[in-house]
Amino acid sequence: xxxxxxxxxxxxLLSTLVxxxxxxxxxxxxxxTLLLVGWWVPLVVVAGLLPxxxxxxxxxxxxxxxxxxxxxxxxxxxxxxxxxxxxxxAKEVRLxxxxxxxxxxxxxxTRAYQDTLRAQRTRGLLALLPxxxxxxxxxxGLFAFVVAQAQAGRVGAGSVALVVTALAALRQELSGLAEMxxxxxxxxxxxxxxxAFLNAPGGVxxxxxxxxxPADGTITLEHVSFAYRDQPPALQDxxxxxxxxQTVAIVGENGAGKxxxxxxxxxxxxxxxxxxxxxxxxxxxxxxDLDLQMWRAGVAAVFQDFARFEWTLRENILLGQAQDDARxxxxxxxxxxxxxxxxxxxxxxxLGQAFGGADLxxxxxxxxxxxxxxxxxxxxxxxxxxxxxxxxxxxxxxFGTFAALARGRTTLxxxxxxxxxxMADRVLVMKAGQIIEDGTHAALLARGGEYADLWALQARQxxxxxxxxxx
Ligand SMILES: Nc1ncnc2c1ncn2[C@@H]1O[C@H](COP(=O)(O)OP(=O)(O)OP(=O)(O)O)[C@@H](O)[C@H]1O
Numbered sequence: 001x002x003x004x005x006x007x008x009x010x011x012x013l014l015s016t017l018v019x020x021x022x023x024x025x026x027x028x029x030x031x032x033t034l035l036l037v038g039w040w041v042p043l044v045v046v047a048g049l050l051p052x053x054x055x056x057x058x059x060x061x062x063x064x065x066x067x068x069x070x071x072x073x074x075x076x077x078x079x080x081x082x083x084x085x086x087x088x089x090a091k092e093v094r095l096x097x098x099x100x101x102x103x104x105x106x107x108x109x110t111r112a113y114q115d116t117l118r119a120q121r122t123r124g125l126l127a128l129l130p131x132x133x134x135x136x137x138x139x140x141g142l143f144a145f146v147v148a149q150a151q152a153g154r155v156g157a158g159s160v161a162l163v164v165t166a167l168a169a170l171r172q173e174l175s176g177l178a179e180m181x182x183x184x185x186x187x188x189x190x191x192x193x194x195x196a197f198l199n200a201p202g203g204v205x206x207x208x209x210x211x212x213x214p215a216d217g218t219i220t221l222e223h224v225s226f227a228y229r230d231q232p233p234a235l236q237d238x239x240x241x242x243x244x245x246q247t248v249a250i251v252g253e254n255g256a257g258k259x260x261x262x263x264x265x266x267x268x269x270x271x272x273x274x275x276x277x278x279x280x281x282x283x284x285x286x287x288x289d290l291d292l293q294m295w296r297a298g299v300a301a302v303f304q305d306f307a308r309f310e311w312t313l314r315e316n317i318l319l320g321q322a323q324d325d326a327r328x329x330x331x332x333x334x335x336x337x338x339x340x341x342x343x344x345x346x347x348x349x350x351l352g353q354a355f356g357g358a359d360l361x362x363x364x365x366x367x368x369x370x371x372x373x374x375x376x377x378x379x380x381x382x383x384x385x386x387x388x389x390x391x392x393x394x395x396x397x398x399f400g401t402f403a404a405l406a407r408g409r410t411t412l413x414x415x416x417x418x419x420x421x422x423m424a425d426r427v428l429v430m431k432a433g434q435i436i437e438d439g440t441h442a443a444l445l446a447r448g449g450e451y452a453d454l455w456a457l458q459a460r461q462x463x464x465x466x467x468x469x470x471x
């Protein structure tokens with residue numbers, strides 16, 4: 001609603017004010033004309049119109065409240081049309097023959113909304129009728145009075161014509177004023193909503209007086225818990241220290257809380273309880289006390305659901321930073337993106353269908369996202385399933401690069417492919433929001449716990465005779 005209004009509300013508010021001013025000036029001059037017949041005449045006209053005007057304002061207000069009530073419904077319809085039209089849904093929309101269903105749903109919802117709107121408008125208009133009749137009665141009475149005066153020779157025929165015109169004009173101007181008043185109020189309500197939105201508390205904020213970034217990048221979690229809004233905890237009482245420069249693999253079943261832990265480290269959310277500290281000793285600082293942009297500038301990541309910017313490959317890597325040829329070359333080689341480049345697909349090829357550009361395969365996009373993270377050259381590297389879309393050869397090559405890249409940086413690797421865990425100094429096993437095992441690959445295998453089970457399960461899948469999956 002705010003986005004839609006932004007293109008026209010500010011200008012419309014201004015023109016509404018101008019129209020309202022014009023209505024006031026016109027109404028005052030017409031009322032002055034009527035004074036010629038009698039000082040009480042404009043007063044009677046206004047008194048006869050007031051109930052109608054107040055009803056009209058109510059009617060316009062009703063339109064606004066219906067608009068607000070139906071915003072969620074309008075959003076549903078918008079979403080349905082996005083699903084029907086956007087590229088990322090197209091394969092499944094076609095395969096499952098979704099288009100007629102989407103169309104039906106959108107039509108049903110739009111019709112329901114329009115039916116409510118029509119019924120409310122009809123009721124509102126009918127409610128105006130008695131007030132309309134009252135004002136006509138007053139105007140008619142005045143007209144009869146002026147005609148009687150003319151017959152008695154107290155006013156001329158010209159005055160009768162003047163009064164008839166003035167009565168109609170005054171009615172029109174006052175009605176216009178009521179309409180402008182209501183429309184103006186709607187614009188102001190929109191501004192009030194915009195203001196509330198812009199000043200809404202929530203989300204993470206950078207502190208007003210940030211503390212300096214500690215030189216040592218050790219990360220400590222102290223009794224950290226976190227729950228998404230209205231959800232059960234995704235992390236529960238996690239306590240952990242990751243010394244600067246360590247490479248840590250985080251494994252565990254779906255929904256265990258691995259990505260949530262990463263989101264907290266990037267400060268997309270703050271812990272619901274406990275705290276995250278950066279540095280060691282006296283310099284140790286709560287993550288919430290650091291400048292947000294400064295902290296994030298020191299972190300590079302390849303996300304599970306990395307962004308596919310529909311720009312050139314080069315722009316996808318630089319993301320607005322100045323180009324450093326040596327770094328760019330290292331990022332292209334290190335990510336395996338060099339294998340994606342051809343005579344016709346260079347770093348300056350535009351990607352994405354929106355602009356008629358070329359498209360990449362899932363794995364090629366992933367290499368591009370990796371090149372972006374490598375180019376950033378941060379002191380913390382986060383890899384959340386960074387090779388999920390890569391073929392085995394590319395995966396092996398990219399892991400070779402990661403191992404080299406991880407040297408000297410704190411690296412967190414979230415993965416389900418346990419083979420890739422071997423590059424890590426340490427493995428954390430998560431389950432139901434908690435860290436249930438913590439140690440080196442060898443130590444965890446020797447322990448014979450969850451990690452050893454997962455390892456054995458995955459190893460069996462590569463054997464010639466895998467065990468049957470239990471029913
Ligand atoms: N944005 C969100 N809003 C609400 N709940 C969420 C959100 N993101 C994740 N969750 C929930 O939080 C829990 C932990 O999810 P998380 O994504 O951290 O798991 P994960 O270990 O990374 O899983 P996977 O291996 O499937 O990627 C899950 O129960 C999930 O449903």
